[in-house]
Amino acid sequence: xxxxxxxxxxxxxxxxxxxxxxxxxxxxxxxxxxGITVEKKQGIAKLSSEVKAKIIDLPGTYSLNASSIDENxxxxxxxxxxxxxxxxxxxxxxxxxxxxxxxxxxTQIKDLEIPTILVINMADRMKLKGIELDIESLEKELKTKxxxxxxxxxxxxxxxxxxxxxxxxxxxxPCLHASSIDPEYFDKLRKAFPxxxxxxxxxxxxxxxxxxxxxxxxxxxSFTKSHSDLKRLQQKETxxxxxxxxxxxxxxxKIDQSKATDIRAKIDRILTHRVFGYLIFFGxxxxxxxx
Ligand code: GDP
Ligand code: MG
Numbered sequence: 001x002x003x004x005x006x007x008x009x010x011x012x013x014x015x016x017x018x019x020x021x022x023x024x025x026x027x028x029x030x031x032x033x034x035g036i037t038v039e040k041k042q043g044i045a046k047l048s049s050e051v052k053a054k055i056i057d058l059p060g061t062y063s064l065n066a067s068s069i070d071e072n073x074x075x076x077x078x079x080x081x082x083x084x085x086x087x088x089x090x091x092x093x094x095x096x097x098x099x100x101x102x103x104x105x106x107t108q109i110k111d112l113e114i115p116t117i118l119v120i121n122m123a124d125r126m127k128l129k130g131i132e133l134d135i136e137s138l139e140k141e142l143k144t145k146x147x148x149x150x151x152x153x154x155x156x157x158x159x160x161x162x163x164x165x166x167x168x169x170x171x172x173x174p175c176l177h178a179s180s181i182d183p184e185y186f187d188k189l190r191k192a193f194p195x196x197x198x199x200x201x202x203x204x205x206x207x208x209x210x211x212x213x214x215x216x217x218x219x220x221x222s223f224t225k226s227h228s229d230l231k232r233l234q235q236k237e238t239x240x241x242x243x244x245x246x247x248x249x250x251x252x253x254k255i256d257q258s259k260a261t262d263i264r265a266k267i268d269r270i271l272t273h274r275v276f277g278y279l280i281f282f283g284x285x286x287x288x289x290x291x
Contacts, residue, residue: 004053005085006045006164009074009109010093011102012060015121017041018151019093020057023161038073047165056085062101064108065234066207075207078112079200089115089167091160095122096131099253103142103245104238107176110143111199115170117145117163124150130260131253138252143171176244178202181236189223206230 010016021028024043031040041057058077059070066072077083078090090109094102099120109116120133139146145163149156163170178199179186189201204219225233257269271278 002051004047004051004164004167005088006053006055007077007085007087007090008055008057008093009090009105010060010119011062011098011105014060014093014095014098014102015151016060016093017057019091019119019121019149019157019160020055022151022154022157023053023055033073036069036073038070045161045164047161051165053164054085056087061105063105063238064203064207075203078109078114079203087114089117089164089170091117091119091164093119093121096120096126096133097122097129100242100245100249103248104241106142106144107241107244108199111174111176111178113172113174113197115167115172117147117160117167117170118142119147119149119160121149121151123148123155124153128260128262129265130256130258132256134252134254138248141175141248141251143173143175145170174199176241178237181240182233185223185225185233192222193219206234 008016008020020041020043023045025045027045028041028043032038033040038059043055043057045053045055047053056077058074061068061071061074064071064075064078066075077085077087080086092102092106092109094106106116106118118138126132133148135146135148147156147160147163149160151157179190186198186202190198193201201219201223205223205225257265260266260269
């Protein structure tokens, strides 16, 4: 009788809570994280007749570059293997229309080498928006398993349950190494802390979070960089990640607005294409009504 620990992570408004509700049904519990007012939602999902999963719906976060209490909750959990809720598997939820932005967080989680599943939600909107995805290519590029779901229509959730059930088969390989942003600096870090994940060290150096496994002050004092240097490196990290994401989406995503069935998208398209025509048309009307 085992229980798999799952953390649901994602940007705000991607449908994380909707996926959580589909997975857990009425088996939910809402509380607070100790000492802060951030809501802690957890529930139990039944994956098979023997296996259950404990699912935590984490607060929405755009990245692991902590800038809010909500984001700190996510980082502290993912950095702390001793936390009772430390996940066996991270489920990163994204949605079809904002994949590019949503994937930034995904690549950061992958760098922590936690088994990770990518959920692409709101599949029901793909036709509407003329979006096509090559799931197999995306899985290969991102070194992950993908569940394409519509939590609104309860589609793809069984497949997601199945991937969670088989989480030990997931790759823990990062899809991008943060260390490539400054090899020399990261090489020194690696030598000083051979048993620690480099990206974890990087987060400890750059973030103001409580981190229990490592002597933060020791790391910070021997690896200080000026505030502006750190900012520069962080920007470089973000740029590298978006380059990787752009390349990946070029291979695995096609957006053809002429195929969009969304009436609003159609009107938008006609308007932008013919905006000058309309301007001239209304200009003429105004001239006529002047007289
Ligand atoms: P969270 O902020 O990530 O927890 O997102 P929510 O679960 O609160 O959902 C945000 C919005 O997206 C809500 O208005 C949902 O109704 C909508 N939504 C969630 N899942 C789907 C989906 O599969 N399809 C569509 N079309 N909308 C969805
Ligand atoms: Mg939510």
